[in-house]
Amino acid sequence: MIKDTLLGGSMECLSALNEDQQVAYMKALSYLAKVDGHVDESEKEFLSEMAVFHGVSTDRLSEISANEDIEKVFNAVKKIDDRRAALELIKDMCLLAHQDDVLSDEEVLYIGQIGEAMNVSLDKIEQISRWIIDRIIWLEESKIIFEEN
Numbered sequence: 001m002i003k004d005t006l007l008g009g010s011m012e013c014l015s016a017l018n019e020d021q022q023v024a025y026m027k028a029l030s031y032l033a034k035v036d037g038h039v040d041e042s043e044k045e046f047l048s049e050m051a052v053f054h055g056v057s058t059d060r061l062s063e064i065s066a067n068e069d070i071e072k073v074f075n076a077v078k079k080i081d082d083r084r085a086a087l088e089l090i091k092d093m094c095l096l097a098h099q100d101d102v103l104s105d106e107e108v109l110y111i112g113q114i115g116e117a118m119n120v121s122l123d124k125i126e127q128i129s130r131w132i133i134d135r136i137i138w139l140e141e142s143k144i145i146f147e148e149n
Contacts, residue, residue: 013084014054022054023064024076025089028114030065031073032093035110040100050092074117086118090125094132 017025029050033043051061080086093114097107115125142148 013082014088016082017054017080017085020076021080021082021085022056023060024073024079025085025092026051026054026056026061026064027068027073027076028089029092029096030061031068031070032096032107032110032114034065035106036102036104037106038100042099043096046096046099074113077114077117080118086115086120087124087128089118090115090120090128091132094129098132098136 014025026047029047033039033047047061047065048058051058056064077086077089080089090111093111097103097111111129112122112125115122
C-alpha cells in the first residue's frame with residue numbers, strides 16, 4: 001500500500017524531512033484517522049506503513065497518536081516548510097481520508113485547516129482531492145473491466 005501513497009509523489013522531499021517534520025507529518029495523519037470518531041483497520045494499516053516509511057517506530061507512533069491536541073498538530077505542521085512536502089502531506093491525508101470509503105465533514109474541515117497552517121490554498125487542496133478521487137474511480141473501473149472481485 002505504501003507505493004500507493006507515493007503515487008505521483010516525491011520520495012526525495014519526504015526523505016529530506018528532519019525528525020521534527022517527520023513527526024509532524026505523522027501527527028497530522030494520526031489525528032486525521034480519528035477526527036471522525038472511528039479508526040478503521042485500513043486506516044491503522046496506512047498509518048503503520050507511513051510510520052515505517054518515515055522511520056517512526058511503532059511505539060513512537062502510539063505515543064504520537066495518544067498525545068495529540070489539535071493546536072499542537074497545527075503548530076507542528078508549520079515546521080514543514082518545504083512546499084512539495086506540504087503538498088505530499090495533503091495528498092496522503094486525502095488518501096487516508098478515503099481508506100474507510102467514507103469522507104466525513106470533519107475530515108474535510110481538518111484537511112483544509114492543516115493545509116491553511118502550511119499555506120496550501122483551498123483550491124490546491126481541492127485539486128489534490130479531485131485527483132485522488134479520480135484515481136479511486138479509475139481503480140474501481142479497472143476491477144470491473146478485468147472482472148476482479
